[in-house]
Amino acid sequence: MNKNHATSVGGTKSHRIFLLLKDAILSGRLPAGSKLPGENKLAEQHGVSRVTVRRAMEALRETGLVDRRPGLGTVVLEQPLDATVMTASVSNLLPNMVKMSQASRVRLLEFCYVKPPESVRESLGLRDGERVQRSTRVRMADDKPFSYLVTHVPEHIALHYNEADLASMPLFALLERSGVLVDHASQTISATLASHDVATALDVSVGSPLIALTRVVYDQEGRGVEHLDALYRPDRYRIQIDLNRTGDEEARYWEPMPPAARQARRKRSRKA
Amino acid sequence: MNKNHATSVGGTKSHRIFLLLKDAILSGRLPAGSKLPGENKLAEQHGVSRVTVRRAMEALRETGLVDRRPGLGTVVLEQPLDATVMTASVSNLLPNMVKMSQASRVRLLEFCYVKPPESVRESLGLRDGERVQRSTRVRMADDKPFSYLVTHVPEHIALHYNEADLASMPLFALLERSGVLVDHASQTISATLASHDVATALDVSVGSPLIALTRVVYDQEGRGVEHLDALYRPDRYRIQIDLNRTGDEEARYWEPMPPAARQARRKRSRKA
Known part of the structure; x- marks a missing residue:
């Protein structure tokens, strides 16, 4: 069906x-x-x-x-559970992706070297004329596509791996293998509509809603090493963020919960 | 325009x-x-x-x-900057909402006591027959709507405040005023299409993409005290998550960056 x-x-x-x-x-x-x-x-x-x-x-x-x-x-009607929704927690988003990539399959749609769009050039801090490697991948679980990933990596880093590497290993692992010391990342979450090409790749109708995530990863010198535009099918993927309320009376704030604490908490909540 | x-x-x-x-x-x-x-x-x-x-x-x-x-x-064409995009950081999502609510205006569309939908009853851990207060609010900045918020609060808590309170104060402040000891929260981010009613309230076309956030807030006993379904216009609101890579060689993981560190980091990145 x-x-x-x-x-x-x-x-x-x-x-x-x-x-x-x-x-x-x-x-x-x-x-x-x-x-x-x-x-x-x-x-x-x-x-x-x-x-x-x-x-x-x-x-x-x-x-x-x-x-x-x-x-x-x-x-x-009750919906069959085969449409399993994967959830990614924010605090371990990338390690999850690595684990996930072991269980999931990747289709590499595009692998090329190009002049970056202005917004990508700016966020990676590249000089005018510097080229980037662009790749487009679709990630599947149980042979069903759930994410559409477009990445831009500065050419001098990307030359350390090839098309076959990218079709079989997560980009993050390839960056570390290339000697990049990943230090911090900035992510923005939004929503968008499936365009014609994306709809075809993700097997949805044109105009379907998608989660849009943009991530820029930096090394220890603050240089941009990866720009990712990820689109996710909301019926197959969600982003989960659990928070603890901490701090004293005057300055209370929310702190993301590590995954282990979260599980313990869930059990406590269920018992309560 | x-x-x-x-x-x-x-x-x-x-x-x-x-x-x-x-x-x-x-x-x-x-x-x-x-x-x-x-x-x-x-x-x-x-x-x-x-x-x-x-x-x-x-x-x-x-x-x-x-x-x-x-x-x-x-x-x-270059788009005018008046369509300011607000960003909420995940680690201080709620305090931001409080600050935001001081600068923004709220339209209360609905305030009533109802039998909760099954999914809300379950996630709040309510007994069969327990009622909830449902409210629907639209939040505006510069008189432009950016979020559509549907909240469910157990009746015994909600009786501590009234319609006028909710039209003028953030729900989170009202919960704390009601004696609730907020302890932790669970959030899921997804994407959806604007339905007829939501499109009217947010001033977008039916079928436009929206960021969908569901949050359940718990007290210290693990009892659900608030269930929120929030829809955001992606052209006016985005969720920002900045991460640090920490841990040793064998077990590296990502840790959300506190807002202060983030600003310092930005400056460093710009200089680099």
């Missing part, structure tokens, strides 16, 4: 409504057992005809997201 | 292409000065006619995102 009409244009009104309702179901806003709004209400809300709404409902039924019964309306 | 066709259905093919290209521009994937693909290429990629593509291009021009010159094609 494939829930994605991969790379379909998503241009019709009924497909738009299908995408919105699918997103609401997969994100848990419409949980299993809940009833969708009536056709009339949806038609009014979206300024479309009932026929258009009915077509969207039919597409939801065909993809196994809802059941439709005369007189009972449209009810959200 | 309003870049958002608020609450328009987004149902036509040209509007879909407009949304995708707008997202690529506002996210920086198509930077100022870069040229959009030609009409033929876009038409082919999306399986639509050139007329449809031209309509999308025209909408981009009208909203001030691109310039179109005969013979030169469609070029992305």
